[in-house]
Each structure stands twice: as structure tokens, then as C-alpha cells.
Amino acid sequence: MEQSDHTPELTHTPKLSPELVRLHELTVWGRWCFVLCLWLTIGILSLWGLRGEFALWVQYFTWSAVRYGFAYNPVPTFGLGLCIGLTVATLVWQSRNILLGLPAPEKQRLERQVQRIQQQGPSHPLWRWVYGDRATPDK
Numbered sequence: 620m621e622q623s624d625h626t627p628e629l630t631h632t633p634k635l636s637p638e639l640v641r642l643h644e645l646t647v648w649g650r651w652c653f654v655l656c657l658w659l660t661i662g663i664l665s666l667w668g669l670r671g672e673f674a675l676w677v678q679y680f681t682w683s684a685v686r687y688g689f690a691y692n693p694v695p696t697f698g699l700g701l702c703i704g705l706t707v708a709t710l711v712w713q714s715r716n717i718l719l720g721l722p723a724p725e726k727q728r729l730e731r732q733v734q735r736i737q738q739q740g741p742s743h744p745l746w747r748w749v750y751g752d753r754a755t756p757d758k
Contacts, residue, residue, distance in 0.1 A: 668695030
């Protein structure tokens with residue numbers, strides 16, 4: 620079998636241009652960076668807000684203690700839920716792309732974005748990432 624430049628998540632999607640693949644890779648990296656930043660800010664603050672509950676859970680772990688710990692600390696619970704929810708959503712999104720390929724609306728959105736980057740040219744912030752060091756894109 621022939622080696623391909625395409626990432627594993629795009630193997631089921633036929634005929635994608637290299638620019639489209641690179642833009643999709645940027646999207647994947649961007650989502651994971653956002654999730655990481657969320658965990659490093661809101662996630663840590665939420666865990667810090669629940670530190671008293673963790674001490675109680677270590678001593679006397681019961682499901683009712685967990686339930687009341689979350690119920691009486693709504694802000695840290697919301698922050699932790701947000702972090703967990705966006706992590707799971709990103710995992711499901713990327714898994715769907717790996718297993719089923721890109722859906723048509725997502726592919727069309729990426730194509731439109733590549734066209735906008737191409738129209739703006741090297742002044743676009745994503746030009747270097749999508750087109751590399753090429754002076755002009757292939758038409």
C-alpha cells in the first residue's frame with residue numbers, strides 16, 4: 620500500500636486537497652488547545668474550589684457525599700462540568716471524523732474557508748499554515 624500525507628481522521632474522505640487537510644488539522648489542534656486552556660484555567664480553579672469536598676470524600680466516600688458536595692458548590696461544579704463536557708464533545712467530534720470521515724457540511728465549510736484564505740493571500744493569518752511557504756496557491 621502507498622503511504623499518504625493525509626492524517627488518519629481523513630482516510631475515509633476521498634479527494635481532499637492538501638490545503639483542506641492542513642486546515643482541518645489546524646481545526647483539530649485548535650480545539651484541543653482550547654480544551655487544554657480550559658482545563659488549565661477553569662478546571663484547576665474548579666478543582667481548587669472543591670478541595671474541601673475531596674478531603675471529605677477521601678475520609679468518608681459515599682455517593683451522597685459526592686452529590687451534596689456538587690450540589691452545595693454550584694460554581695466549581697459548573698466549571699468542572701464545562702471542562703468535562705467540552706473534552707467529551709471534542710473526543711466524539713474527532714472520533715466521528717476518524718471513523719466516518721468529514722461530513723459534507725464540514726467539508727464545505729472548510730472549502731469556503733480555504734477560498735477566503737486564498738482570496739486574501741499572504742496577509743491572512745492562516746496563510747502560512749495552510750499554504751506553507753508557497754508564494755501563490757495553485758489555481
